[in-house]
Amino acid sequence: MTSTDRPAQNRHSRRTEILEARPVQLDGFVEEWPEVGMIAMESPYDPEPSIRVEDGVIVEMDGRERSDFDFLDQFIADHAIDVSAAEEAMALDAQEIAARVVDPRVPRQDILHLTRGLTPAKLLDVVESMNVVEIMMAMQKMRARRTPANQAHSTSARDNPVQVAADAAEAALRGFAELETTLGIVRYAPLVAIALQVGGQTGRGGVITQCALEEATELELGMRGITAYAETISVYGTESVFVDGDDTPWSKAFLASAYASRGIKMRFTSGTGSEVQMGNAEGRSMLYLEIRCIQVAKGAGVQGLQNGSISCIGVPGAVPSGIRAVAAENLVASMLDLECASGNDQSFSHSPMRRTARTMPQLLPGTDFVVSGFSGVPNADNMFAGSNWDPEDYDDWNTIQRDLKVDGGLRHVAEKEVLAVRGKAIRALQAVFAGLDLPPITDEEVDAGIYAHGSEELPERDVLEDLKAAKGVMDRGITGLDLVAALEKGGFRDVAENLLGVLRQRVSGDLLQTSAILDGDFSVRSAINDANDYAGPGTGYRPSGERWEEMKRLRHVLSASNPEQEVE
Amino acid sequence: MTQTGDRHLDPAVDYPLSSRRPDLLHTPTGKHIEDLTLDAVVAGDLSPLDLRIAPDTLLMQAEIADGAGRWQLAENFRRAAEMTEIPDERVLAMYNALRPNASTGQELADLADELEREYSAERTAALVREAADVYERRDLLAAADD
Numbered sequence: 001m002t003s004t005d006r007p008a009q010n011r012h013s014r015r016t017e018i019l020e021a022r023p024v025q026l027d028g029f030v031e032e033w034p035e036v037g038m039i040a041m042e043s044p045y046d047p048e049p050s051i052r053v054e055d056g057v058i059v060e061m062d063g064r065e066r067s068d069f070d071f072l073d074q075f076i077a078d079h080a081i082d083v084s085a086a087e088e089a090m091a092l093d094a095q096e097i098a099a100r101v102v103d104p105r106v107p108r109q110d111i112l113h114l115t116r117g118l119t120p121a122k123l124l125d126v127v128e129s130m131n132v133v134e135i136m137m138a139m140q141k142m143r144a145r146r147t148p149a150n151q152a153h154s155t156s157a158r159d160n161p162v163q164v165a166a167d168a169a170e171a172a173l174r175g176f177a178e179l180e181t182t183l184g185i186v187r188y189a190p191l192v193a194i195a196l197q198v199g200g201q202t203g204r205g206g207v208i209t210q211c212a213l214e215e216a217t218e219l220e221l222g223m224r225g226i227t228a229y230a231e232t233i234s235v236y237g238t239e240s241v242f243v244d245g246d247d248t249p250w251s252k253a254f255l256a257s258a259y260a261s262r263g264i265k266m267r268f269t270s271g272t273g274s275e276v277q278m279g280n281a282e283g284r285s286m287l288y289l290e291i292r293c294i295q296v297a298k299g300a301g302v303q304g305l306q307n308g309s310i311s312c313i314g315v316p317g318a319v320p321s322g323i324r325a326v327a328a329e330n331l332v333a334s335m336l337d338l339e340c341a342s343g344n345d346q347s348f349s350h351s352p353m354r355r356t357a358r359t360m361p362q363l364l365p366g367t368d369f370v371v372s373g374f375s376g377v378p379n380a381d382n383m384f385a386g387s388n389w390d391p392e393d394y395d396d397w398n399t400i401q402r403d404l405k406v407d408g409g410l411r412h413v414a415e416k417e418v419l420a421v422r423g424k425a426i427r428a429l430q431a432v433f434a435g436l437d438l439p440p441i442t443d444e445e446v447d448a449g450i451y452a453h454g455s456e457e458l459p460e461r462d463v464l465e466d467l468k469a470a471k472g473v474m475d476r477g478i479t480g481l482d483l484v485a486a487l488e489k490g491g492f493r494d495v496a497e498n499l500l501g502v503l504r505q506r507v508s509g510d511l512l513q514t515s516a517i518l519d520g521d522f523s524v525r526s527a528i529n530d531a532n533d534y535a536g537p538g539t540g541y542r543p544s545g546e547r548w549e550e551m552k553r554l555r556h557v558l559s560a561s562n563p564e565q566e567v568e
Numbered sequence: 569m570t571q572t573g574d575r576h577l578d579p580a581v582d583y584p585l586s587s588r589r590p591d592l593l594h595t596p597t598g599k600h601i602e603d604l605t606l607d608a609v610v611a612g613d614l615s616p617l618d619l620r621i622a623p624d625t626l627l628m629q630a631e632i633a634d635g636a637g638r639w640q641l642a643e644n645f646r647r648a649a650e651m652t653e654i655p656d657e658r659v660l661a662m663y664n665a666l667r668p669n670a671s672t673g674q675e676l677a678d679l680a681d682e683l684e685r686e687y688s689a690e691r692t693a694a695l696v697r698e699a700a701d702v703y704e705r706r707d708l709l710a711a712a713d714d
Contacts, residue, residue, distance in 0.1 A: 071702050078698075079640065112637065216660050223656050225619060243668045243708065250699035251666035253644070257692065258659050260648030263621035301644025337638065479616045484609050497606055503619050504604050508586035508593050509629040512645065514638065524584040528636055 023350035030318045037281025037289070040272065040316050040325035042128055046288045049122035051090045056083055062121040070239040072292050075249035076120065079299030080336075085117030094125035101138045101335065102130065104536035108141055115335045120291045123335070127287070127328040132361055135327045140365035141534045142334035144304075144527035145515035146541045148366035149177040150409030151341060151373035154196055155383035158455045159188035161433075161466075162426055162441055163381070165199035166449045167391075169425030170418050171376035172203025174394065175410040177517040178341075180231065180373050182212040182383050189213055190473035191438065191466055193226045194483060195429055197499065202425040205498030206518035208265065208511070212384075215247075215255060222264045225480025225503050229265035229511070231306050231341065231372075235296050236270065237289025240280045253300035263506025265516060267304035267339060268297040272325055273315025286316055287325045291332050298336045303514045305333045306372050308343020308362070311385065317348045317358075327361035334367070339515035339527070341372035347379070347386035355388050356400075363400070363408050366541065368515045370408050378454040391453075401551050407543045412553045414568065423450045424492075431490020432483055436473070439465045577628055579635040585628060596622045596652065623649040643691070650689035666699055668708040675710070676700035 012020075019025070032039045052060035058077035059066045069077065089097075097114055100106045115123070130138065152171035156163040168179050181196045183189050193211040200207040208228040211221055221227045235252055236242040242249070252268065259266040270293035272286035281289060290307065297305045309316050309326045316322030326343065333340040342362040349355050362370045374397075375387035382390075389397065398412045426449045430441040439462060448458050480503050487496035501522045505511050511518070516526035534540030543551055559565040575592070582589050586601065593601035595618050608614050630645035651659060665671045665679055680696040683689040703709045 071706050071708075074702055082639075109637075216663065219660065219663075220656070225616065239706065246667050248666070248668050248699065248703070248708065250695060250702065251663060251668075253695060254647075254666050254692070255663055257644050257647035257651055258663060260626065260645055261621070261651035261654075261659070263625075298640060301640035301642070301647075303641055481609060481614060481616055481619065484606070488606060488610055493606070496609075500604070500606055500609060504601065505586065506619060506621055507595055507601050507604065507625070508584065508590075509621050509625045509645075510584040510586050512626075512629055513583070513633065514636075514641065523587060526584075528579050528583045528632065 023352070024354060026350040027354070028314065028318050032319055034285070035283055037276040037284055037286065038319060039285050040319050040322040041124070041285050041287040041328065042321070043285035043288070045283045046124060046285050047121045049090065049094070049119050049125055051086050051119055053083055053087060058083060058086070062119050071248055072237065072239060072242070072296060075299050076292065076295045079253075080295040081119065082116040085113060087117070089114045089117030090119065090122055094122060095129045098126045098129045098134070101126065101142065102134045104137070104141060104534065107535065108532060111142065111335065112337050120288060120295060123291050123332055124285075124288050127332060130328070132324045132327055135324070135331050136361050136365040139327075139331050139334060139361070139367065140540065141532065142331060143365065143367055143532050144334060144337060144339055145368050145517075145525065146530045146532045147525060148407050148409060148541065149369050149517055150175065150371055151178040151180060151369045152176040152376040153181070153345070153373040153382055153384055153387055154179050154199070154376045155181050155183075155381060156192070156377065156455045157184060157381045157383065158458075158460065159184050159192055160455050160458055160461055161191045161195035161429060162445045162449045162461070163377070163452065163455050163458055164192050165195040165202075165425045165429040166422040166452070167376045168196045168199030168209070169203035169421045172200045172207040173413055173418065173421045176374070176376070177207060177409065178229070178369065178373070179207055179209045179376075180212060181209070184383055185463075185467070186213065186217075187467050188470055189217065189221065190226065190470045190478070193221050194432065194473070197226060197228070197480070197483065198429045198432055198487070198495065199425040201498035201502065202428050202492075202495050203421050204520060205494075205501060206520055206522050208502060208518060219255070219258060222259065223262050224478070225506070226478075226483070228502050230259060231267050231269055233266060233268045233302075234270065235268050235293045236274055236278070237284070237292040238275050238280055238282050241275045241278045244278060249296045249300065252296070256300045256302040260512055263509055263512065265511045266302060267306055267341060268300070268302050269306040269310060270294065270297070271307050271310040271312050271343065272322075272329055273309050273312035277312050277315050286322075287328055290329045294329070294333050294336055294338070297333075297338060302338075303512065303516075304339025304341065304368070306341035306343070307333055308372075310343050311346050313343065313346050313348040313388075323358050323361075326358075330362060330367060337514065337527075339368045341369035342367040344371040344388045345373050346384065347388055358388065364404070364406055366407060381454050395555055398551075398554055402554065405543055405548070405551075407541070407547070407551070411550045412555060419450055426450065428487060428490065428492045428495050431492055432486045435486030435489050436478060436482060438469045438473070575628060575631065577631045577635065579632045583632050585625070592628060593625060594622055596620050621652065623652045626652065647689075647691045647695065650683075650687060650692050653687050654689075666696065668703070669710050672710050672712050673700055673704055674712070676703070
């Protein structure tokens with residue numbers, strides 16, 4: 001046979017082979033299937049916006065009569081939407097609202113007067129009329145806090161408290177405002193949460209910490225002052241999935257008040273794709289359901305939300321316009337005046353280019369927490385199943401900040417400072433463990449922990465003894481105050497002062513206000529005293545002064561006066 | 569529960585309370601926020617109760633949230649003010665009772681009564697009654713013979 005006779009099925013071009021070998025081919029992509037909700041946005045099955053108010057009560061919303069409301073509809077209608085603003089806001093064309101949201105000259109406050117009266121379907125129409133650049137323009141103005149910030153994960157595949165303390169200290173030193181941990185073995189939680197707190201306060205006083213656990217346990221650690229805030233309070237966009245999560249909007253609203261009653265900052269968590277992943281999207285688009293979640297958070301009176309698909313990012317990431325939908329859900333949270341911790345926190349792609357592109361809609365305009373969180377530990381140690389950003393990316397992140405002059409919350413730190421703070425954090429934890437009669441941390445562990453990248457480089461701990469001690473921490477009623485006393489007694493007076501400073505904040509309640517973080521000098525920065533004032537070119541937050549000088553530093557920068565030398 | 573009159577707090581002037589109005593900040597045990605020092609911890613003069621927020625402070629933060637146009641957040645803080653008096657274990661139990669299919673209608677009604685009677689927690693009780701009503705309509709109550 002000649003070559004023209006034979007179909008060339010088995011033969012590929014060299015270029016195809018090269019393309020087939022690219023990391024992006026390992027990612028999963030699927031066609032849209034709107035009937036089951038496997039569609040990011042712009043679904044033909046999402047409801048048309050509508051509202052009817054009688055005697056101050058919403059009796060019809062998005063085409064559904066009040067008697068047919070599921071519990072999310074009812075909660076949103078009765079708690080999230082400002083009835084006095086609704087009819088006027090709903091009468092405006094969605095595209096006109098979108099234009100105002102994007103327009104830098106329309107003040108943020110004016111937008112909030114409109115958005116408080118919009119139904120889920122209307123909010124959906126508004127963001128569906130925006131392209132991704134418009135979404136970023138809008139986010140730049142609508143983000144609640146003027147100054148962006150960032151959050152890190154500090155976890156360990158072996159739940160090793162030594163590793164968690166060292167990496168938490170390094171992350172705090174590098175600029176993260178919040179640190180989050182979680183566990184492989186849940187019973188380890190008290191020791192790991194203590195390590196996170198001690199490490200964090202060693203790295204930079206005022207960083208706030210959380211331990212992601214089942215709702216009731218997470219609250220208990222917070223009540224004891226071992227953690228400083230909470231985030232993994234999940235809400236879902238359909239009633240059946242919400243019930244599968246063993247909660248309702250009312251139980252979550254109760255929980256929100258329970259946290260506030262102890263002076264503890266908290267935010268809810270939700271994200272596109274969770275409902276279809278959990279098997280009941282009721283034929284709605286991912287973004288429509290997520291907007292319902294955002295409004296549940298608003299109605300519950302919680303100050304903020306972690307969203308941006310979060311642990312379900314593979315789902316919107318697999319369908320067309322999915323990453324645009326994720327940017328849109330962050331924007332809707334900000335349009336409803338909630339603090340937004342904007343995701344980028346779960347690995348979703350093998351392609352470094354996709355990983356980077358996926359973060360631009362949050363990094364470029366800035367969000368309250370651009371990544372939530374950025375892994376402060378190698379992928380194998382990340383107990384949140386891996387982040388979109390790893391410690392190997394620290395210098396890339398710092399370089400991107402410097403290239404584009406955008407503030408992603410981090411800074412370059414010289415190695416000697418990193419090593420010093422890691423060592424101090426582990427020794428502080430060693431003192432706390434000794435003071436509280438917990439299994440000792442050896443000097444060998446201190447030394448290994450200073451120089452380690454991951455848990456495998458640390459001596460293994462006696463897990464059974466640690467677990468026994470962890471139970472003891474709970475049984476003995478150890479609180480944050482005991483940690484303060486043990487730190488002081490162990491000679492770490494400055495770390496003790498830092499931790500007490502964080503605990504004292506709960507007496508003032510200042511951290512309960514929207515988008516609140518603590519500066520290095522323990523001054524609170526929130527959407528009240530650091531409100532976003534972006535109003536076009538030359539306004540709003542722009543890196544300047546000391547912060548910009550700090551952002552210019554990288555690991556290797558040549559001196560202008562002596563090109564043979566690198567600047568410190 | 570302590571109820572304060574409107575203090576006319578101005579978000580732009582009085583927030584953060586910890587730096588702008590420390591004069592207003594006390595713990596539920598009656599200590600002033602500036603008494604919460606490391607020396608007091610070392611001397612054993614502070615208990616975990618001294619690091620709790622006072623209901624009055626939550627009402628002040630509610631006023632600030634209202635002043636910033638955040639009425640739902642303010643309402644949350646007002647419920648929280650009511651809940652400061654409820655012991656930790658009881659708060660956790662109440663939360664668990666509000667989960668779907670966890671309580672009968674009667675149990676939720678009793679919970680709301682307890683909130684009012686024991687803690688003067690009217691707003692929180694209203695939230696529980698509203699939940700009971702929705703749970704009944706959406707079939708999310710536990711069966712009475714459970």
